[in-house]
Amino acid sequence: MLEKALVGSKKYWAWLMFLGALALVGAYYYYQQFMYGLGLTGLHRDVTWGLYIGQFTFLVGVAASAVMLVIPHYLHDFKTFGKIVILGEFLAISAVVMCILFIMVDMGQPMRVVNIFLHPTLTAMVFWDTVVLNGYLFINLLVGWVTLGSDRKGIAPPKWIKPFIYLSIPWAISIHTVTAFLYAGIPGRHFWLSAIMAARFLASAFAGGPALLIILALIVRKISKFDAGKEAIQAVGRIVAYAMFANVFFLGLEFFTAFYSGIPGHAQSFLYLYTGLEGHSELVPLMWTSTVFAAISLTMLWIPAIRRNEGTLVLACIMLFISLWIDKGFGLIIGGFVPNPFEEVHAYWPTMPETMITVGVWAIGFLVLSLLYKIAITVREETAGIEIEH
Amino acid sequence: MKIYDGGKIFLGLLVFVALATFPFTYNMVMGKGTKAPEPKTDTPAIQEWEKVNGKKECVESKDFMRKEHMQLLNNWRESVVRDYNRGYISTTSHKRFNMSLQNGCMTCHSNKKKFCDECHTYMSVKPYCWDCHIQPEEKEEAKS
Amino acid sequence: MSMDRRSFLKIAGISSILGFGASVASATHTIWQKGLEPPQVDKNKEALIAKRWAMVVDMSKFKTDEDVKQVITACHQTHNVPDFRNADGSVNKKDEIKWIWQASYERAFPGQDNKYMSEHMKEMPFFVLCNHCDNPPCVRVCPTKATFKLPDGITMQDEHRCIGCRFCMAACPYGSRSFNWRDPRGTNPNGEPFIKNENKEYPMRTKGVVEKCTFCTERLSVGKLPACVEAAPKGGLLFGDMEDPNSEVRKIVTNQYTIRRKSDLGTGPAIYYIVGGSDHA
Numbered sequence: 081m082l083e084k085a086l087v088g089s090k091k092y093w094a095w096l097m098f099l100g101a102l103a104l105v106g107a108y109y110y111y112q113q114f115m116y117g118l119g120l121t122g123l124h125r126d127v128t129w130g131l132y133i134g135q136f137t138f139l140v141g142v143a144a145s146a147v148m149l150v151i152p153h154y155l156h157d158f159k160t161f162g163k164i165v166i167l168g169e170f171l172a173i174s175a176v177v178m179c180i181l182f183i184m185v186d187m188g189q190p191m192r193v194v195n196i197f198l199h200p201t202l203t204a205m206v207f208w209d210t211v212v213l214n215g216y217l218f219i220n221l222l223v224g225w226v227t228l229g230s231d232r233k234g235i236a237p238p239k240w241i242k243p244f245i246y247l248s249i250p251w252a253i254s255i256h257t258v259t260a261f262l263y264a265g266i267p268g269r270h271f272w273l274s275a276i277m278a279a280r281f282l283a284s285a286f287a288g289g290p291a292l293l294i295i296l297a298l299i300v301r302k303i304s305k306f307d308a309g310k311e312a313i314q315a316v317g318r319i320v321a322y323a324m325f326a327n328v329f330f331l332g333l334e335f336f337t338a339f340y341s342g343i344p345g346h347a348q349s350f351l352y353l354y355t356g357l358e359g360h361s362e363l364v365p366l367m368w369t370s371t372v373f374a375a376i377s378l379t380m381l382w383i384p385a386i387r388r389n390e391g392t393l394v395l396a397c398i399m400l401f402i403s404l405w406i407d408k409g410f411g412l413i414i415g416g417f418v419p420n421p422f423e424e425v426h427a428y429w430p431t432m433p434e435t436m437i438t439v440g441v442w443a444i445g446f447l448v449l450s451l452l453y454k455i456a457i458t459v460r461e462e463t464a465g466i467e468i469e470h
Numbered sequence: 471m472k473i474y475d476g477g478k479i480f481l482g483l484l485v486f487v488a489l490a491t492f493p494f495t496y497n498m499v500m501g502k503g504t505k506a507p508e509p510k511t512d513t514p515a516i517q518e519w520e521k522v523n524g525k526k527e528c529v530e531s532k533d534f535m536r537k538e539h540m541q542l543l544n545n546w547r548e549s550v551v552r553d554y555n556r557g558y559i560s561t562t563s564h565k566r567f568n569m570s571l572q573n574g575c576m577t578c579h580s581n582k583k584k585f586c587d588e589c590h591t592y593m594s595v596k597p598y599c600w601d602c603h604i605q606p607e608e609k610e611e612a613k614s
Numbered sequence: 615m616s617m618d619r620r621s622f623l624k625i626a627g628i629s630s631i632l633g634f635g636a637s638v639a640s641a642t643h644t645i646w647q648k649g650l651e652p653p654q655v656d657k658n659k660e661a662l663i664a665k666r667w668a669m670v671v672d673m674s675k676f677k678t679d680e681d682v683k684q685v686i687t688a689c690h691q692t693h694n695v696p697d698f699r700n701a702d703g704s705v706n707k708k709d710e711i712k713w714i715w716q717a718s719y720e721r722a723f724p725g726q727d728n729k730y731m732s733e734h735m736k737e738m739p740f741f742v743l744c745n746h747c748d749n750p751p752c753v754r755v756c757p758t759k760a761t762f763k764l765p766d767g768i769t770m771q772d773e774h775r776c777i778g779c780r781f782c783m784a785a786c787p788y789g790s791r792s793f794n795w796r797d798p799r800g801t802n803p804n805g806e807p808f809i810k811n812e813n814k815e816y817p818m819r820t821k822g823v824v825e826k827c828t829f830c831t832e833r834l835s836v837g838k839l840p841a842c843v844e845a846a847p848k849g850g851l852l853f854g855d856m857e858d859p860n861s862e863v864r865k866i867v868t869n870q871y872t873i874r875r876k877s878d879l880g881t882g883p884a885i886y887y888i889v890g891g892s893d894h895a
Binding site: 116117118125129195196198199201203205207210262266267268344420421422423424426 | 707708709710711717720721722724725751754755756757758759760775776777778779780781783784785786787788789792793794795796797821822823824876879880881
């Protein structure tokens, strides 16, 4: 089926070339970073994780969101999701690829990454994250490929794939829980030291990922004959609405604990992010944008008339995605580091090379996504009209 | 048996073989890489040792070192950093040596260019020890 | 025997994966090889041994700025810690690496000051460094065990194994760790090397690894006290075995009032600070 990715219109190839060019730019800046050191980024002694790890955290959520399609379709026989599931699985694959790339560009000694496997440390969440992420990539590749291959032949997938499909469900939950555990168990960082971290992560994952999926499914419908189905998109929209409500609610809970308890350690990071602290307010405009977008998109999603109109639904999803990207891909990470253990404020802002490398990794992710989607679309177009049995 | 496009195939094969063996033929023509490496063990410190002990001896025998010095150094660093042990009893001479690259090996083999680099350059090996460890000052070989 | 192309490719693929995997696995046997063990290796006879190394800091013994500076210089010079100071002499907050430095009382012990405390008291300098905790979060989170506990209580750093993920830096509640954001072997815009006086007996580090105080394991192994302890005025920094009832550090901690940084986090730090005692008040 791979050959289907190599046949396409001029626009398809132009799109791939564009992404390839961005990826090359990213690679060039990564080479600079590799030679000079991570000092080329805006990171420093007090803020040791920034854009790269933020993107990683956000994308693990996007990857996990495929489970929101798998559970209804495979576990509860929700046939409406029959066509859209493959889009979710392929999105998960490209998201995990981006996660792995973001980790690799963030490492100080990337050549030594094998040490994680040579000297496994069972207490280290990074070790478990590596294991579950790679496992998830493998599962999604396997499941996506086999089910799509069977659809192409117009038959039901082989029975042995079912255990892998069922495995992907708790596995998806686990990848994001483990990622949350990276933060939630650190004793010195009160902004992160909250039991609700994992729940927040999952809620924002199940809102952000499917939101992106809606956008992608509508794009796919526009540029090809693959229609995931109006009902499927509406169902995903409802999932996004509920998950976003949970996410905003959980954030509100965090605010309550931080400010009602009055413990300065808990509140200071929130103050830095939303009002500025000690003269530093770099992140304030971003965080408020995130809040406003979250409020607007949530309202839009909760009004049925707006949600049913696919035009306004897409707008809501775009705002939601941006809001969550800012909150999880940036604010969450920086907030944990500022103020530092000495209660000093040393701000962080990404540099140009850092940003270009990030853009490059996103380009590679979208490249993988485009190639996989091209295969899925072609198969669906070829088999249009044949009943799919899952 | 007729080979279709035989001329093009054999020409292509010839080009491929030429390209693939280019690294070897180039070196042969240029006269590089044909001389075996000769690491020098004539530093003042080694000559001093020879005076005191009657012969040149390293931590282990020359054969052992040639084959295993990489593994030995890896074992040494695990031992020093992680197990907190610094003394090493040689299996050949049963003498006790301080397990250290900078303060052990390099006190005798202070001529990195004529010793370590001789073989490493020949084999195109770039050990990353020197990213962190400090190279000794090259001492001139004493004229004996 | 005829087979179709698909089966051939499947068999060829699986064979090469197995063959490649087998060769990789056999090559890695050297890694799983047992390391050196006693009696082939041993500790130096003159090495200082303890069950639990700890340090007591008595800031009242540090009378001048010079007293403080020479402690920091002793440590940083012994261990080839680079100085990334800016051209105008100001601290380069971006690249800086420090193993031991001073912080004011309100910064070193956040939350333990009060609004009626004098500015003088709040600004009182205290040495801060790695606390070599009993229950260190950094060791817990390190994915490669590049940072680990030695049997004598020291939290050690293995620069050979560190992959530079900086999780330990995020996990440390005290901000004790530094990262090499660039190669320490460079020169500043004035042409001066970052490491001015190389200590040829100790390695440097390279870019991409984390470093911190190691309680001078290399000096303890040859019977010397840590560099900072030696450089401090008498009684300023006391170093000893907390499990030895006769050691100075144990006697002080048992009989005097000492505080530790963020002791409610359960990390069990081993740096004890004498406050409000003897000549000071």
